[in-house]
Amino acid sequence: MQLSAKAAEPAQETRFVEMVFPGLSNHYGTLFGGNALNLMGKAAFVAAARHARCNVVMATSDKIEFHQPIPVGELIEIVARVEREGRSSMTVSVEMIRENLASGQRDVVTRGNFEMVAVNEHGRPVAIAQSAPLNLKHQLT
Numbered sequence: 001m002q003l004s005a006k007a008a009e010p011a012q013e014t015r016f017v018e019m020v021f022p023g024l025s026n027h028y029g030t031l032f033g034g035n036a037l038n039l040m041g042k043a044a045f046v047a048a049a050r051h052a053r054c055n056v057v058m059a060t061s062d063k064i065e066f067h068q069p070i071p072v073g074e075l076i077e078i079v080a081r082v083e084r085e086g087r088s089s090m091t092v093s094v095e096m097i098r099e100n101l102a103s104g105q106r107d108v109v110t111r112g113n114f115e116m117v118a119v120n121e122h123g124r125p126v127a128i129a130q131s132a133p134l135n136l137k138h139q140l141t
């Protein structure tokens, strides 16, 4: 069997997919907002930790708007990208896409930015020593 070397290349972005099963929903039968934020925060953490290759903490998140409810039975895909690198901080953009598996219809339903800070073992900010190149296509202005 041939193993793919391409799959082992450093990731330019972090993607999670999750099915909206009842365990993630509210009493309306749609994705609970708190669970959406949990998934987005986790994706921001992974993207920043992959970028800085050290522990990171979340300093802030900006306003996150939920544009459409996501019913049980749909797929959600979360895409996180490091858009800006400071000395120790990083701006990570996170988008959530809903996908209807039957029709293939995809819509970006939620978007937000998270400020993540690289920290040492004492939780104090540290300079990001070695970082992967930013995906300039998505650079914030």
Ligand SMILES: CCCCCCCCCCCCCCCC(=O)SCCNC(=O)CCNC(=O)[C@H](O)C(C)(C)COP(=O)(O)OP(=O)(O)OC[C@H]1O[C@@H](n2cnc3c(N)ncnc32)[C@H](O)[C@@H]1OP(=O)(O)O
Residues within 6 Å of the ligand: 045, 049, 050, 053, 054, 055, 056, 057, 058, 059, 060, 085, 086, 087, 088, 089, 090, 115, 117, 119, 123, 124, 125
């Ligand atoms: C590879 C290893 C993997 C390990 C795999 C482990 C297993 C995987 C387990 C999963 C684990 C998940 C973990 C998730 C991450 C949490 O859940 S973290 C929990 C929630 N967050 C926290 O508890 C953070 C609490 N806050 C703090 O500790 C401090 O305020 C901070 C964030 C470290 C900043 O400390 P500070 O003394 O204010 O820092 P300061 O020197 O003033 O500023 C440092 C930088 O932060 C920026 N900054 C500070 N405050 C702010 C702010 N409010 N807004 C914007 N930027 C700010 C500054 O602009 C500065 O940026 P640079 O100029 O350096 O780029």
